[in-house]
Amino acid sequence: MKCSQFKDKLTEYIEENLSAEADEEMRSHLLTCQSCKDDFDKEVLEYKTFKEALSYENINFKNSTEKIMESIDKNKYTRGRRGMKRKYKGALAIAAAFLLGVIVTPVAMKLMDGKEIFSAASSGKEENSTKQENIVKSEMAKENNSNEPIESVPETSSNEEKTSDDIKKSANVNIVDLYSKAEVTMSKELTFNTPFIATEDGKYEASIEGKGEKAIEEGIGILYVKDTSTNKMYEYTATEKESQQSPLSISWYDDTHLMIVHGLGYGTLVNGERIIILDVTTGEQMLIATAKDKERFVSITRKDDSLILKYALYLDDMMNDKEDKSKTFDNYILGDVIEVE
The missing domain is CATH 2.40.128.660 (Uncharacterised protein PF15525, DUF4652)
Incomplete structure (x- = not known):
């Protein structure tokens, strides 16, 4: 698989929308191309951070990727899937902001009764942000450890750097x-x-x-x-x-x-x-x-x-x-x- 093909299918690969054969080709390419591996790591970090930011207890979001992709006028884009990917990110960000506003508004109305509740909400938000960051770091560490070879640390000679x-x-x-x-x-x-x-x-x-x-x-x-x-x-x-x-x-x-x-x-x-x-x-x-x-x-x-x-x-x-x-x-x-x- 070429790097350009990998990058074209990167979003679908992360969202697990590829066929089993295509998914295996992407995985194999990841193991042999460090540049694409770096791009993949960045995309995964952005995707998971964004996804975790919209996670609330007892509230589930459905994947709107297909609906958003269908609403895009593909004739307006002449640079292939890379151009679509950038437009898709913008559309997804707008949709996420809208959904976040819909959810937060009723909750905020209920919290207008006192400052203590507002303070508790702020504290919970900070804790949730820290938790999300730790989850993403943990996921990335596991991914890197599974795909990258372990480098041995050379032993230092007893006379090396000796003053x-x-x-x-x-x-x-x-x-x-x-x-x-x-x-x-x-x-x-x-x-x-x-x-x-x-x-x-x-x-x-x-x-x-x-x-x-x-x-x-x-x-x-x-x-x-x-x-x-x-x-x-x-x-x-x-x-x-x-x-x-x-x-x-x-x-x-x-x-x-x-x-x-x-x-x-x-x-x-x-x-x-x-x-x-x-x-x-x-x-x-x-x-x-x-x-x-x-x-x-x-x-x-x-x-x-x-x-x-x-x-x-x-x-x-x-x-x-x-x-x-x-x-x-x-x-x-x-x-x-x-x-x-």
């Missing part, structure tokens, strides 16, 4: 200020940097500029963080310039926190002396590790709820010989301070 305040933090966070933050243009060209590493959700990307592709060249590095959701980029510069401090290695703790191995930017030794976790949404910096004696940090990564620290342990005071070591910190809570020994 820094939602993440469990240690009660003993050590806040430091080792990096200053500044916004730079997204088109800024980086020429001597590590590849950008992205968070799991892809919102942030980070890179170290100034120390080569593997961040092992001598020099003071600058940390760059891209926010792909806002198309902005920020640079983080080490504040301890006199002591030539630099980011040496980076990895993501989660979608908003970046772990940084921090130390001397020059020399051929392993120079990581501190580990900082940077909140890229607020700029907050947490110091979680400080090297002791002959310890020097190489990298730190996260696996599930554990941190894996790779470090060098130098064996002599001249730092000529060293052992490469690794240590895992299980059940780590963000901000906890860790120690090798």
Whole structure:
């Protein structure tokens, strides 16, 4: 069935004046055409509201559709049943108003004796209106539930829309200020940097500029963080310039926190002396590790709820010989301070 045919027969379908075959065709079309379904819902709401408005106890109205349709001069209409439908609505409204006047007038005469009766009638009218509205809403809800497929609500990932305040933090966070933050243009060209590493959700990307592709060249590095959701980029510069401090290695703790191995930017030794976790949404910096004696940090990564620290342990005071070591910190809570020994 075409949409135009459906709309032509919509009034008869609502009033149940169609044949069984035509009625089934209309019902089938409703299940496959959302546009016609919307038109049907509007018509049903208007029809039922109007019908309920004329409902009174012990008074029944007969359907005058056929008589009204017969009284219409069909030669005056050239647009088919749609034009007739609009004229029909106007005629039906006039007929309804007339019938309402006939019914209400005698009732009103009886109610002229006192204000209390008038007040009661007004209250009853409001209650009747509310009742009618609830009935129509209930009918529409049932109709929609029976004809529309049930949509499943997608489950929300545990990390989705998670902010820094939602993440469990240690009660003993050590806040430091080792990096200053500044916004730079997204088109800024980086020429001597590590590849950008992205968070799991892809919102942030980070890179170290100034120390080569593997961040092992001598020099003071600058940390760059891209926010792909806002198309902005920020640079983080080490504040301890006199002591030539630099980011040496980076990895993501989660979608908003970046772990940084921090130390001397020059020399051929392993120079990581501190580990900082940077909140890229607020700029907050947490110091979680400080090297002791002959310890020097190489990298730190996260696996599930554990941190894996790779470090060098130098064996002599001249730092000529060293052992490469690794240590895992299980059940780590963000901000906890860790120690090798």
